[in-house]
Amino acid sequence: MRRAAAISIAATLIGTLTPQSAAACEQLRMVKGGVVVSVTDGDTVVLDSDLVVRLIGTQAPKLPLGRDDFPTWPLAPEAKAALESLLLGQTVRLGYGGEEMDRYGRALAHVFVEMPQGDIWAQLHMVGSGLARVYSFPDNRKCLDALMAAEAQARAERLGIWADPYYSVRAADDLTTLADRAGQYELVEGRVLLSEKSGSRVYLNFGRYWKEDFTGVIEAPALRLFATAGLNPEDLAGALVRIRGWVDERDGPRIEITHPEQIEVLARP
Structure with a gap:
């Protein structure tokens, strides 16, 4: 049943591909890639040159891939099947927009499949x-x-992962759920009660008790990126925001914010 659903999703995906997809991402160093000979999961492929490419900018549901005691995330097989239907056997170009290789030797690239109607941006x-x-x-x-x-459009339409509670946007004041999701990548939404700088860090506090409530932590290197972008996180007090990142547990659940794009401002006070 799930395999059939994945094939249906992939067929719908390919049926709606348009050349405008490639035009949406023009800020990259483009190079020839090769032919996709295998798909590892929903965000990793292997080319005929043996180059492993991690689709930068995305995280698909994860498969165990040989890891002991690692659960298959909901819709992981479907994501892999959809990417296979899109890319397997296809000639692709790679677009680099930052760090180009990770510590595992994988290329970190945007992937564009060459199709008759124009290049299609896989991500x-x-x-x-x-x-x-x-x-x-x-x-x-x-x-x-x-x-x-x-992503916002897919979430509004409850497509794919956005219909599964495993991937729900978490409420910043739901401390029990956030504590249970420690070690996971999450989207967390709530109103910043207080934004303050202490030493080299800025703390976004979502509750009155910082040792228990959810917090966003912005270290000095990230603050430099905010400054370069002309943004001041201390101005976020009272704002309704959505933060994405890995949840850890230290004086309550928290997410470290390493760059401005992890914060979406939904409403200002």
């Missing part, structure tokens, strides 16, 4: 079909606006 369509989330890094931040817009 945009995986996110837009609800089979991946936007997942960014401080050294790889190109083309995120288009991906964020596609």
Whole structure:
């Protein structure tokens, strides 16, 4: 049943591909890639040159891939099947917009499949079909606006992962759920009660008891990126925001914010 659903999703995806997808991400260093000979999961492929490519800017549901005691995330097989239907056997180009290789030797690239109607941006369509989330890094931040817009639309339409509670946007005041999700990548939404600088850090406090409530923590390197972008996180007091990142547990649940794109401002006071 799930395999059939994945094939249906992929067929719908390919049926809606348009050349405008490629035009949405023009800030990249483009190079020839090769032919996709295998798909590892919903955000990783292997080319005929043996180059492993991690689809930068996205995080698809994860598969165990040989890891002991690692659960299959909901819709992980569907995400892999959809990416296979889109890319397997296809000639692709790679677009680099930041750090180009990770510590595992994988290329960190945007992937464009060459099709008769024009190049198609794989990341945009995986996110837009609800089979991946936007997942960014401080050294790889190109083309995120288009991906964020596609994610917002998929979430509004409850496509793919956005219909599954596993991927729900968490409430900043739901401390029990956030504590249970420690070690996971989450989207957390709430109103910033207080934004204050202490030493080299800025803390976004979402409750009155900072040792218990949810907090966003912005370290000095990230503050420099905020300053370069002309943004001051201390201005976020009273704002309704959505933060994405890895939840840890230290004086209550928290997320470290390493670059501005991790924060979406939903409403100002």
